[in-house]
Amino acid sequence: MKVMGVGNGAREHIIAKKLAESKYKPKVYWVGELRNPGIVKICKESGGEYEICKTTDSEKVVKHALKWGVDFVFVGPEEPNFYGVPDKCVKNGIPCIGASSKLAKIEMSKAELRRLQWKYDLKGKLLFKTFQTAEEASKYLEKYSETLTWLQNVALKPARQAGGKGVKVVDDRHIYLHDEKDRFKKQHASWLEGYMKSYSGIEDKILIEEKVWGPEYTLQCFTDGKVVKGMPLVQDNKNAHEFDIGTETGGMGSISGPGIILPFITQDEYDESLKIVDSIVKAIQNEVGERYCGIVAGQMMITEIEGPTIIEMYSRLGDPEALNVLSTLKTDLIDICYSIIDGKLSNMNIEFEDCVTVVKAIAPKGYPDFRDLAKNHPIIVDEEKIFNEGCEFYWGSADLRDDGSIITGGSRICEILCKSNRFEEASERIEKCIPYVKLGDGWGVFHRSDIGSSQLLARRMDVAERVRRLYHYRLEKGILGKRFDWLPGFGIVDPVAILKKSLWG
Amino acid sequence: MPGIIGFYPFGEGRENWNACRFLYYGLNALQGRGQESTGLSFFTKDRLLNTVNSNMMVEDFFKEKAESLKEGYIAIGQTSPIKNDGVIHIKEPVELVCVGDGKPNLHSDKIIAFKIFSEKLSQKIYELGDALKATKSIVNEVSGGYSFIALTKNEEMICGRDTHGVKPLEIGAIGFDIGIVASETAALDVMGAEYTGSVNPGEIVVFDPLSIRREICDKSNKKYCSFEYIYLARLDSYLNGISVSKVRENVGRALAREKPVKADVVIGIPETALAFATSYSEESGIPMKIGFIRTGRYTRSAIKPTQLERLTGVQLKLNPVRYSVDNKDVVLIDDSVVRGNTLKSTVLDLKRKGAKRIHVRIGSPALVAPCPYGTEVPPRDELIGGNLSEEEISYVIGADSFSFLPITKLIECIGLKKSELCMKCFGIDWEVE
Known part of the structure; x- marks a missing residue:
């Protein structure tokens, strides 16, 4: 074969x-x-x-x-x-x-994904608005942020998937800092406009989305277009630096387990999330008339307004999330591939080891925003020592040259994985491996020591509990997914109705 | 005990933030830690470090200096209880600015101690060429109880705590853009940042445009300042992951259980003791009433430098609500007693307004020794708790009974081990024990 x-x-x-x-x-x-x-x-x-x-x-x-x-x-x-x-x-x-x-549109165009979700009225969606130019976006924000309160707290994104770059989350709840945040929103919108010029063939340039808060997680699935089979949940860490500070990256490390859920996500939420991902696969297949054959993933968050919510969709495995799930996959991957190809995934029993995994990425300084600085440094790795610590080593953005040297490509150099029955232990074992990855010219590397730590986990659990209380309350009241604003002299404003009207008249 | 803050943005477009705007609100939030002087340094697009210091409260400082505080995307600042305190600006060999809370054991004077500390830091960074290694070696060498935030000409923000972590230092984040370091989490809340962790005792955290690096000194063991929890910090802060509000709620309950007394009403002296009074009332079943109304803007009277200012502060702050105390037996709760003068004035005031009996309860153990780490506590012979018994104090201040929170209870209320707390001002010297 x-x-x-x-x-x-x-x-x-x-x-x-x-x-x-x-x-x-x-x-x-x-x-x-x-x-x-x-x-x-x-x-x-x-x-x-x-x-x-x-x-x-x-x-x-x-x-x-x-x-x-x-x-x-x-x-x-x-x-x-x-x-x-x-x-x-x-x-x-x-x-x-x-x-x-065509199917991958759910990932490529964040605007298309949202339109699809609203068109089919699927669960786990967010309010959004797309723009061609920064000026258009700024004007809209200025004009409507008094009427539509969601516009005060927004995520500004490139409307097209752009390697995880360009996302800014602006929480503008503090009225006294409004002018600062507002200025920043506008500056970023115009930066996005410039950035998106390099991507042709897409109508929307700038996406403004309702800002939400809550614990994030990735649900990766195999699908043959008929069934969607979920893998264990993974939680990635997007901020570049310690303490959840800094620029959005492709992911600086991730955790999974024990079992198929995470300590801060319930089985019910897993089931609900799987239904949401499944509903998107069905909808996009229906839309384009093709069979989805491969991997689909929801990069999700538990939110106050919707419960399990899609932040973005992946038409592939996540990176680093792929490591968490594939390293514990017990079923033969080729068997799974053929069951997908043959449309017989429903017969397939897919098994994973029951353990926790921690993955940490090591990146050259300069990643993610200043790639030129991060490129072309010689890498020195002691793979054997890493193996001896009980960890697995995976090469990332690294280029093996003819002379045998290995050079940084600008993104994450490598990812180190450890399986264990405790996050803390896995994290500590990876920490021991960090010194075995160096750059030969003395240029610095960085990683996040806090991934897998009990403090970080405790914080995720705390956030999850708070947000869960809120969406459960909405669930009980029968107002999950509903948004309300009130305008003096007008009455209750439904931002969903406004969104639908702007989409379909 | 100044409040200190550092603001550090990351990523493309980072130069567009106006750091001073954020520090204005953050420093305002920390004014409970000091109101005599404000200082601020910021790093500009043309890579200059600018320092502005003045003997003003935060609000006045920003009003007065508005013109010079318009630029800068990285900034550090402090609000201090000491006049002529401010950001220390070292020009050579490595230009850096530094703010600090507590005191390094380098001099008896806080300002001089931090100046020496900053000079050493500058020299060491010059020698070793690496901010993290240099700072670690300085913190390893310099004992004391202090936390600090420095900003170098190389665009590195360095923060850290002494190896015992006596003084707090908390970290937060705003979106994908900004990292913030502050004495208390309340400042993070006010600046719109999310609390994401505490700097550990003996830990150094270095922010540079491309990374955050951290390392812990070799011999670090925690001795958190206990006075922070019961007096210095804001009720809405978390220090070292412990809620100040939770500690103070525990203190009120402990006071009610410790020396029960029959009374008609519980009155707390604003601001700190209100939290003690609330849970004292809950625990004892005695109703709590509002006993005082404040005049003028919020000042922290106990940290004023002179007796006149302190008394003026208290009297202006505390006009009694006669209806709450008239013809009643009162449990009067305060946070701490230094000399007893202000408390005496308050007790007398309430009695003149018709209070029958006044039982004073203090939400902290007796202050018996000055703080070696810069918290403004008068010398030993000026501390009433270190010189008189509880009964004697009750005569002096004119109360019908008087008691402090026992030290053992304080430890229980905070929820840490005795060995994990600094209680030198309450007479427990861990360096001797």
């Missing part, structure tokens, strides 16, 4: 590893934009090959698949999905684990 993967991050490294470990003993082939040293090694050992290829160039990707004659393709990251790599594979008769470009 021959399999081929696409992508070159830590997520792809563990996908490659799980494919290679299959009882089918496949030859593993791969295409990536950098030579991920971990995947290169797996390919070599399995008798396959690794080649550099622009992963969004579907022609080229498929050419490799055809050349090698692979049995199926597994796409790791989102961008190849957006650019139709799965579509092209299928067209050429190669089955593919990956959402088609």
